[in-house]
Amino acid sequence: MLCTIIGKLQPALKRAQLLSSLQTNPPWRLMPIRASSAQSAVVKLLDSCLVLDYEGSRMHLNYVWLRDHCRSESSYNSQTNQRNLDTGRIDLNIRPHDTKVEDGYLLLNWPDGHVSKYGLQWLADNSYEGQKQSPVQPRILWNSDIYKNANVPSAKWDKFMSCDDELKKFLQNYVLYGIAFVDDVPATVEATEAVTQRVSLIRETTYGKMWCFTSDFSRGDTAYSQLALDRHTDTSYFQEPCGIQVFHCLKHEGTGGKTLLVDGFYAAEKLRQRSPENFELLTRVPIKHEYIENSDKHQNHMRGIGPLLEVYPWNKELYIIRYNNYDRSVINTVPHDVVQRWYVAHRELTTELRQPENELWVKLTPGKVLFIDNWRVMHGRESFTGVRQLCGCYLTRDDVLSAARGFGLQA
Numbered sequence: 001m002l003c004t005i006i007g008k009l010q011p012a013l014k015r016a017q018l019l020s021s022l023q024t025n026p027p028w029r030l031m032p033i034r035a036s037s038a039q040s041a042v043v044k045l046l047d048s049c050l051v052l053d054y055e056g057s058r059m060h061l062n063y064v065w066l067r068d069h070c071r072s073e074s075s076y077n078s079q080t081n082q083r084n085l086d087t088g089r090i091d092l093n094i095r096p097h098d099t100k101v102e103d104g105y106l107l108l109n110w111p112d113g114h115v116s117k118y119g120l121q122w123l124a125d126n127s128y129e130g131q132k133q134s135p136v137q138p139r140i141l142w143n144s145d146i147y148k149n150a151n152v153p154s155a156k157w158d159k160f161m162s163c164d165d166e167l168k169k170f171l172q173n174y175v176l177y178g179i180a181f182v183d184d185v186p187a188t189v190e191a192t193e194a195v196t197q198r199v200s201l202i203r204e205t206t207y208g209k210m211w212c213f214t215s216d217f218s219r220g221d222t223a224y225s226q227l228a229l230d231r232h233t234d235t236s237y238f239q240e241p242c243g244i245q246v247f248h249c250l251k252h253e254g255t256g257g258k259t260l261l262v263d264g265f266y267a268a269e270k271l272r273q274r275s276p277e278n279f280e281l282l283t284r285v286p287i288k289h290e291y292i293e294n295s296d297k298h299q300n301h302m303r304g305i306g307p308l309l310e311v312y313p314w315n316k317e318l319y320i321i322r323y324n325n326y327d328r329s330v331i332n333t334v335p336h337d338v339v340q341r342w343y344v345a346h347r348e349l350t351t352e353l354r355q356p357e358n359e360l361w362v363k364l365t366p367g368k369v370l371f372i373d374n375w376r377v378m379h380g381r382e383s384f385t386g387v388r389q390l391c392g393c394y395l396t397r398d399d400v401l402s403a404a405r406g407f408g409l410q411a
């Protein structure tokens with residue numbers, strides 16, 4: 001193993017190699033490098049990667065990755081935050097000649113003379129080791145008591161529309177809890193549209209941009225009835241289910257019709273704790289959801305395929321739940337011997353989702369606009385009588401999260 005070592009010499013290093021390494025490498029690379037008195041950094045150039053010890057953690061940085069992530073002007077356009085470098089032309093066996101640490105930066109000298117410079121903190125924040133543990137989106141998982149005891153304030157229409165700080169607080173609550181309310185909104189479709197557009201872009205779907213519906217069966221879906229609807233996520237039959245759903249009840253003269261909210265991630269995490277293998281199965285088995293509508297006015301055949309639960313591969317953080325027993329389609333993507341196990345896992349998740357303490361019931365009244373993270377929080381409703389008019393829309397997930405990040409929130 002030919003190593004250039006900064007800090008401790010590796011005992012395995014042969015004398016000849018040490019000599020050749022000393023000939024080509026100046027002695028400063030054999031000393032531990034102190035970035036500053038407070039932060040010490042120790043770098044080793046191994047054959048296969050660079051090892052950086054910084055602030056108590058050890059990072060393994062691949063050489064192609066390092067060249068690819070060079071932030072020098074010729075490699076990276078920091079005006080547009082885009083890469084200039086052609087990754088397709090990096091020598092896959094590239095290895096720097098030498099390295100040093102200076103003023104909180106790691107410097108690398110590449111064989112072609114190019115010098116790369118990386119902030120040590122930037123490397124710590126962006127290395128695999130840095131990303132491995134930390135959540136992409138920190139959340140507060142809730143059951144009914146947890147949510148109620150948190151006393152999460154609703155935003156108020158006037159302030160919400162005029163004051164960025166009110167919008168920021170709203171988005172902070174939204175990313176943490178997966179639901180957020182705006183109160184005192186005029187009970188019109190136009191005001192609902194305005195309040196939504198204050199947050200982000202509306203996602204147009206087969207239901208329109210803004211939709212307003214009653215129990216008139218105008219579409220081929222039980223949402224357009226007076227029937228109770230069990231907890232579910234919407235548009236699970238899209239390959240990318242809608243990220244956010246907005247509801248505003250403009251009118252209800254009758255009884256019932258309360259809205260049910262359940263934090264799907266709270267229930268799924270319970271499942272993960274209790275039966276990791278069942279949780280894992282639900283993240284692995286692809287399931288179809290479909291929306292088939294064939295009327296005079298509307299022809300639709302939507303299909304989305306994906307597991308009920310999806311986690312990021314590197315930190316196992318949950319990022320989406322697709323759960324709609326109405327719209328779930330034929331299961332024929334599963335090997336015979338897995339079917340029974342899948343139903344057992346599905347049952348266990350369903351049982352958790354149906355725990356009464358996980359149910360948050362709210363009566364939507366004119367003026368109260370509800371935003372729901374449709375990748376996390378499920379909704380349902382009680383059956384009802386009388387005329388009930390609900391308006392709302394779906395939002396594009398990317399744009400809502402982008403708005404949150406614009407306020408410096410972790411989303």
Ligand SMILES: C[N+](C)(C)CCCC[C@H](N)C(=O)O
Nearest residue numbers: 207211221223233234235236
């Ligand atoms: C919201 N809006 C009434 C427009 C559509 C309802 C769609 C209902 C469908 N079963 C689903 O879960 O996606």
Ligand SMILES: O=C(O)CCC(=O)C(=O)O
Nearest residue numbers: 223229234259380381390
């Ligand atoms: O009527 C309701 O409260 C909600 C119906 C529903 O699930 C939906 O529109 O997506």
Ligand SMILES: [Fe+2]
Nearest residue numbers: 223233234379
């Ligand atoms: Fe729904």
